[in-house]
Amino acid sequence: MDRMIIIRNLVKRFGTIVAVNNLNMDVYCGEIYALLGPNGAGKTTTVRMIMGLLKPTSGTIIVDNVDVVKNPGLVKKKVGYMPQFFSLYSDLTVFENLDFYGRIYGLPREIRMKRIRELMKIAEITEYKDVLAGNLSGGLKRRLGLAATLIHDPKLIILDEPTAGIDPPLRRTFWKLFLRLRDEEKTILVTTHYMDEAENADRIGLISQGRLKAVGTPREIKKMVYGGHLMRLILAGKNIDINTINNIDHRAIIDVLKVKNLGDSKTEVILVVKDFGSTLPIISSELQKHGVNIVLAEPVPITLEDAFIALTTGEMPCLKN
Amino acid sequence: MFEKLIAIIIKEFKQLIRDKRTVALVIALPLIVMTTFGIAYSGEIKDVPIALAIEDYGYPAKIIINRIMNHKAFYVKYITNDMDTVKFYVEKGYVKAGVVIPDKFSYKIVYLGQAEIIAILDPGWFSIPNAVHSVLKGIAAQSIDDIATYIYSYYGVKKSINIEVTPYYVRGELKIIDIVGPAVMGIMVQQVPLTLAAISIVREREKGTLEKLLTTPTGRFDLIFGKLVPYAIVGVLIGIGELLIVTYGLGAINYGNLVDITIVTLMLAIASLGLGLFISIISKNQLQAMQFSTFIMLLSYLFSGFLLPVEGIRPEARFIVYAMPIYYFYIAIGGITLRALSLFDVIDQFFLLAIYATVTLSLSLIFMSKRLE
Ligand SMILES: Nc1ncnc2c1ncn2[C@@H]1O[C@H](COP(=O)(O)OP(=O)(O)OP(=O)(O)O)[C@@H](O)[C@H]1O
Numbered sequence: 001m002d003r004m005i006i007i008r009n010l011v012k013r014f015g016t017i018v019a020v021n022n023l024n025m026d027v028y029c030g031e032i033y034a035l036l037g038p039n040g041a042g043k044t045t046t047v048r049m050i051m052g053l054l055k056p057t058s059g060t061i062i063v064d065n066v067d068v069v070k071n072p073g074l075v076k077k078k079v080g081y082m083p084q085f086f087s088l089y090s091d092l093t094v095f096e097n098l099d100f101y102g103r104i105y106g107l108p109r110e111i112r113m114k115r116i117r118e119l120m121k122i123a124e125i126t127e128y129k130d131v132l133a134g135n136l137s138g139g140l141k142r143r144l145g146l147a148a149t150l151i152h153d154p155k156l157i158i159l160d161e162p163t164a165g166i167d168p169p170l171r172r173t174f175w176k177l178f179l180r181l182r183d184e185e186k187t188i189l190v191t192t193h194y195m196d197e198a199e200n201a202d203r204i205g206l207i208s209q210g211r212l213k214a215v216g217t218p219r220e221i222k223k224m225v226y227g228g229h230l231m232r233l234i235l236a237g238k239n240i241d242i243n244t245i246n247n248i249d250h251r252a253i254i255d256v257l258k259v260k261n262l263g264d265s266k267t268e269v270i271l272v273v274k275d276f277g278s279t280l281p282i283i284s285s286e287l288q289k290h291g292v293n294i295v296l297a298e299p300v301p302i303t304l305e306d307a308f309i310a311l312t313t314g315e316m317p318c319l320k321n
Numbered sequence: 322m323f324e325k326l327i328a329i330i331i332k333e334f335k336q337l338i339r340d341k342r343t344v345a346l347v348i349a350l351p352l353i354v355m356t357t358f359g360i361a362y363s364g365e366i367k368d369v370p371i372a373l374a375i376e377d378y379g380y381p382a383k384i385i386i387n388r389i390m391n392h393k394a395f396y397v398k399y400i401t402n403d404m405d406t407v408k409f410y411v412e413k414g415y416v417k418a419g420v421v422i423p424d425k426f427s428y429k430i431v432y433l434g435q436a437e438i439i440a441i442l443d444p445g446w447f448s449i450p451n452a453v454h455s456v457l458k459g460i461a462a463q464s465i466d467d468i469a470t471y472i473y474s475y476y477g478v479k480k481s482i483n484i485e486v487t488p489y490y491v492r493g494e495l496k497i498i499d500i501v502g503p504a505v506m507g508i509m510v511q512q513v514p515l516t517l518a519a520i521s522i523v524r525e526r527e528k529g530t531l532e533k534l535l536t537t538p539t540g541r542f543d544l545i546f547g548k549l550v551p552y553a554i555v556g557v558l559i560g561i562g563e564l565l566i567v568t569y570g571l572g573a574i575n576y577g578n579l580v581d582i583t584i585v586t587l588m589l590a591i592a593s594l595g596l597g598l599f600i601s602i603i604s605k606n607q608l609q610a611m612q613f614s615t616f617i618m619l620l621s622y623l624f625s626g627f628l629l630p631v632e633g634i635r636p637e638a639r640f641i642v643y644a645m646p647i648y649y650f651y652i653a654i655g656g657i658t659l660r661a662l663s664l665f666d667v668i669d670q671f672f673l674l675a676i677y678a679t680v681t682l683s684l685s686l687i688f689m690s691k692r693l694e
Pocket residue numbers: 014017018019037038039040041042043044045046084193
């Protein structure tokens with residue numbers, strides 16, 4: 001697949017602070033890539049370097065086949081950027097802000113007016129057209145910021161924590177819009193520290209202390225914590241212990257996390273398996289050979305939060321009973 | 322009960338000293354201004370360009386002429402043999418004063434013991450007329466003995482003699498408003514656009530709007546000139562408005578035509594904007610930008626050649642005067658309004674302002690970072 005952004009060995013130091021530490025990252029054309037990381041992970045610094053706002057200490061950044069460290073000006077028309085903090089003019093109205101950015105991108109009057117109308121509708125700010133941007137609520141400011149980012153119909157959209165501090169319904173609205181934009185073949189790079197919304201992304205890059213700790217689809221990321229999926233089984237049979245499980249074909253089972261006697265000839269087992277669907281029949285038939293029946297088999301949901309904590313801190317999340 | 326008060330006091334102090342540049346601006350700048358002021362203003366008047374009319378070639382006249390030529394207060398730019406030429410030069414502002422040694426000067430001093438030299442003065446040069454007048458009186462007094470000795474040795478008479486210095490004001494005496502009007506206009510035309518410009522870029526930086534703007538296709542040129550145009554217009558409107566009020570409301574003299582005045586004023590506004598934008602680019606925050614612009618305002622009062630003419634400032638400190646856009650403007654606008662000169666007559670000053678604007682704007686373009694750092 002074509003790559004929209006290619007980052008290699010990117011380093012940014014502020015004095016002694018290493019904000020971005022040898023980062024490698026690819027964003028494919030037409031995907032939503034969520035850069036997920038805790039406060040201070042280096043998300044904003046990375047995004048600012050992509051936008052040419054900060055000069056990398058070392059490393060390369062290629063955006064749409066252009067080296068943006070050497071030629072920061074070349075891709076600006078193709079990229080829409082929404083900074084983490086409100087960056088429009090408080091003393092201009094909603095309309096005036098959009099009109100200003102429309103002009104900056106050289107949109108002819110007719111197209112500009114049409115585009116502003118559309119975007120105000122999409123962002124649901126039409127009724128605030130003549131309100132000063134400084135007087136808008138936090139959520140409305142975000143919507144206006146997003147509209148201004150999209151004014152020139154950029155093919156790459158970079159959003160730095162677009163959903164920070166906004167309520168869940170608006171977050172959902174935003175993500176619906178991102179998905180819609182993706183369907184229009186836009187590429188979106190979005191930073192966040194909300195795990196739940198990152199799950200909507202096509203791929204997630206987990207960033208911590210300026211390094212990319214893991215990359216993949218949300219499913220892949222979760223799998224990475226244990227190296228597979230979690231399967232919870234309630235087994236019925238006598239004398240079940242860890243050896244019963246260990247005797248099973250090893251290719252399907254990666255790890256055994258828990259074996260607990262529930263009494264009444266019932267045992268709870270939690271396994272890490274390669275894949276839930278294909279592994280279950282193998283386990284089931286193997287266990288039956290030893291006279292053990294599966295009473296219940298269910299996947300244990302790993303939240304992205306668990307994955308996040310596990311992958312950024314190295315701590316395995318505790319399993320809830 | 323004072324805890325809250327103390328908390329605020331401590332916080333303010335901390336904020337004040339957090340950034341080194343702010344500390345420098347708040348503490349060092351006033352000290353620098355005071356020191357330069359002290360040095361600059363401690364000298365005596367020097368190198369005033371004058372024209373000399375020599376209508377008498379007698380020996381006593383030569384004694385006076387010699388002293389004038391060698392006096393460090395004067396720089397004799399033109400020598401002629403008639404008073405009208407000198408008057409013309411002074412009126413046109415080619416020189417700041419003139420001295421006439423009138424016809425029969427030597428005859429009068431020898432035979433009547435009494436003669437005069439004439440000081441051609443332009444009251445438009447704030448403190449120059451007084452200074453020139455008193456220097457000439459000093460020269461006259463010092464020459465008396467030499468002349469008396471000469472008379473004694475040639476004519477064998479001992480005589481008490483007296484030399485008067487008669488002031489002659491071209492265009493008569495001026496009211497204070499005639500002189501102050503253009504100066505105040507200059508300060509405003511310089512200061513308003515300069516302050517607006519000084520804050521402009523650093524404000525966008527502080528408010529975060531620059532972060533977005535820098536990621537758009539706008540270049541340095543758009544940013545700088547986009548800010549320049551409206552501020553320049555505001556500056557010119559304020560300047561012309563002030564001049565009209567002073568002229569028509571307060572009855573100040575104004576021989577200039579509005580087109581010339583507008584063009585020169587516009588040039589000052591642009592030069593000041595250049596300086597302001599440069600300040601905005603090197604300032605870390607709005608506080609610093611304000612400090613800088615207040616500093617420039619103070620300097621332009623002290624060193625624009627208005628309160629004290631450049632000839633009164635020590636030569637070592639004169640570079641400060643030449644670094645003020647208002648210095649060139651003040652000469653040009655004074656020429657146009659008080660001396661009835663045309664734009665063409667003050668074209669030197671106009672071009673110096675243009676060069677000033679070009680240099681400051683180029684520096685702004687060069688130093689303006691397209692990044693956030
Ligand atoms: N201008 C700067 N000077 C010094 N240190 C900086 C600067 N900008 C960022 N940093 C440091 O770099 C690190 C990464 O900061 P960055 O803003 O990129 O994090 P982030 O992932 O965006 O965090 P958040 O989620 O809080 O926005 C932090 O330790 C921060 O303190």
